[in-house]
Amino acid sequence: MTMKTRKSIFIASCLLPGLFLFLLFKVYPTLQIFQKSLYLWTGLSDKPKFIGLQNYTDMFHDDTFLLSLKNTGLLMLVVPIVTLLIALVNASILTKSKLKERNIYRTVFFFPSILSFVVIAILWSFIYHPTMGFLNSGLEAVGLDKWALPWLGDQRVVLWALAVTLIWQAAGYYMVIYMAGIDGISPELYEAAELDGATRIKQFIHITIPMLWEIIRVTIIFSINGVLSISFVIVSVMTAGGPDHHSEVVMTYLYSQAFTNSNFGYAMAIGVFIFVISMILALLSNKLTERGTD
Template identity: 80%
Template sequence: MKTRRGWFIAACLLPGLAMYLLFKVYPAVQVFQKSLYLWTGVADKPKFIGLQNFRDMFHDDAFLLSVRNTGLLMLVVPVVTLLIALVNASILTQSKLRERGFYRTVFFFPSILSFVVIAILWSFIYHPTMGFVNSGLEMLGLGDWALPWLGDQRTVLWALAVTLVWQAAGYYMVMYMAGIDSISPDLYEAASIDGATAFQKFFHITVPMLWEIIRVTIIFSINGVLTISFVLVAVMTAGGPDRHSEVVMTYLYGQAFTNSNFGYAMAIGVFIFVVSILLAFISNRLTQRGSH
């Protein structure tokens, strides 16, 4: 009976496992393999060049600039996003607002929008003449501060960062609200009786009790910057001006589908994979100390 059950389970799992190996594992192995070749397309015969693609990568100024831009976004956006999400979640759960459900829906709404829709929306918001930002500055008498936000090398990356924060903050806020709802109200009541302020309850009850969720959202947020920034940059700036909004994913795409340099693009893909694993490991190790 146990043997039949084992064969039945194996038969149910085998199709899914086969699909996973075929469409996930095999392409990943091919990326690692083809990163060692000079390959300009499907019809071209790959030429083995060893680690030359990786050597070229670290002498490519455009690639290094894209790494710098991506690094700045990955450093700033997760911190700001998660801080806003955590503060908003704490306010909405502790203040017992009647409109709590409404605010939850409003803040979460950007997370269900298509990334392309978000990119188009914020392109109009940042528009130099018709955009909400410059129009608002004009109304406030601050017209001298108006800038072509997506066309200025000094501001383009930070304009993208604001868009990334706006898109993701509500998603993580809902996660934190669910975590706070699971915390016993007796803890907050006892702290109030002892004279604890709202800030003390936030730092001594809310944050420690949510720490495991915060650790997970840090990794999610870092990886989210990689994927979402690709769409935003591709639609809003195309890497401009002068590559000052170029991120690693858009540079990879350009090398593969614009320059037909697939071997080099796959080497960049390997670089992204290794860096993502390292960042997840480092993040996990750094935050683990605070979980005990």
């Protein structure tokens, strides 16, 4: 046996178990989702009925689904943009200024990322508590009684209230990623810019952002996908989709169709739809941000 074949056998034997597990636990279930989305199935019986693409056409006549899609879309648009902006600005301030407390801030801002999502949701439902909550008590204390709304019970503001929670949860995490990135930028660039008389803001725009661009591109995709999955926990705990579905997101709707309405096939169709949408979004954001690297 040559050295080469022995080497490839070794590599194959290292890869095969992992590949097998990957196929079994990732690829097979995913294919199942595609297949089951074509059936009328309660998720319990062993006799699903084939109905072709009807689950998909039904989706667009389902007002609640469309509302939840709109809500998710809004969150996916607002939350990543605001989160990443805040993270970027904070990271830049903390690395470039000579703050003595920068390590404390770094820890404090990162804190939400190590808390469980459920804990965060409970914490924020008490912050938004209509009578004894931190937010409304604060507003009343400074004489802004009129602004004190029942945040999670008012269909006009509930989504924004949830968006704030999502941003608070994620901003620290991306900040730490950006800080690591900024630390990797050569200090000479900043020194040169400073000698040329560039202000801090100009340095931020012309050095920090372009040098971090590749990292930013990745975090945009992370953040969009994060909104999809984290919104499920936050909404389930904080509002249960209420009032009247105005904070329903596609993931909570998928769950309720699958497990409370016993519409597994339909829920799978929603799942496939979300899968396609997030793929498109990821590709789109990748394409749109590509110019920056040239």
